[in-house]
Amino acid sequence: MNVFTQATDNQLVQSFQQGNNNALEVLVNRHKDKIFTSINILVKDKYLAEDLFQDVFIKIIDTLRKNNYNEEGKFLPWAVRIAHNLCVDHFRKVKRTPTITTSDDTDIFEVINVGADSADKGIMKSQSHDRVRQLLDLLPEEQREVIVLRHYADLSFKEIATMTNCSINTALGRMRYGLLSMRKMMIEKQMSL
Template identity: 70%
Template sequence: MTPLSKLSDHELIQSFVLGNTGAFECLVLRHKDKLYTSIHFLVKDKYLAEDIFQDVFIRVIDTVRGGRYTEEGKFLPWAMRIAHNLCVDHFRKVKRTPTIKTGDDTDIFEILNFTEESPEEKLIKKQSHNRVRDMLDLLPEDQREVIILRHYADLSFKEIAEMTHCSINTALGRMRYGLINLRKMMVQKQIAL
């Protein structure tokens, strides 16, 4: 029998439908980092991101168990779309835009699994990630969203366009202008990553 980690997303979902809860756990573990990171960058609150992350998988379980899952081979983009919609719903509900936090929340990059680094390398990496996050916070929301979905969630521009309800060219333009703005900020602030 093939180990669960070797199965495709579609095969894991089919196994879960047949009653194998370990298959769903494998699916969550496979995609948790990309989903959580994307949610966290959109909502900028660790605890809210954790709540939305859980809500995403509750919706996924309900949809799969209800026999309504039809995204064969496209689990991650589908789950990302659910996450994005839940983030949008949250902001509509509270009728505010995300706030920029500079508090002492645990850095998301400490949660991700990296190879063991020296304390100096860890400090340098943390400072670089903090600089990038701070600069991302200064971008217009549409540019920031496209950059996060592309670089942190690893979605294609077609998937981003569908998720943000814009054309592929608009998504590409937002990415281009976002990167140009990030470069300008780096030059103005003399930041080297």
């Protein structure tokens, strides 16, 4: 596996397509944090993000095995685009699914409280990430999406513009206004990271 640590993404893809599963393991380990974080911020649910993350890599593996990958060295943006599309598909499906509510119109899963916070929430870094996510949640969807794709998935504005079907200037504007809004909210709430 040490042989693969210096290999490019493209070399790892080719090696996996030739039957070497260790190459895929290196590729997954190299990019898993960025892909998972971008999914988690979009869906705002750790457990759902884990499921979608697995779906992303199942789709990636299927595509690679069928030799349909042709992104030429742009593995991470391609993988993040797959993740983004799966998140969008999930939300489309959820919109069509009726929610089970209590007598006062509260979603039953909010009452049950399925997801419990882990004990390590007290760590400063974790608290800062939570504050950033809270601020991101307050932004309009278009601004939040651009910030997530730029800062968490490391996509270029050109890639973001293509993925979100807007111009590069629109993507830049959404990023700028999103960051300005977050800064303003931090001042108003006297919040520090």
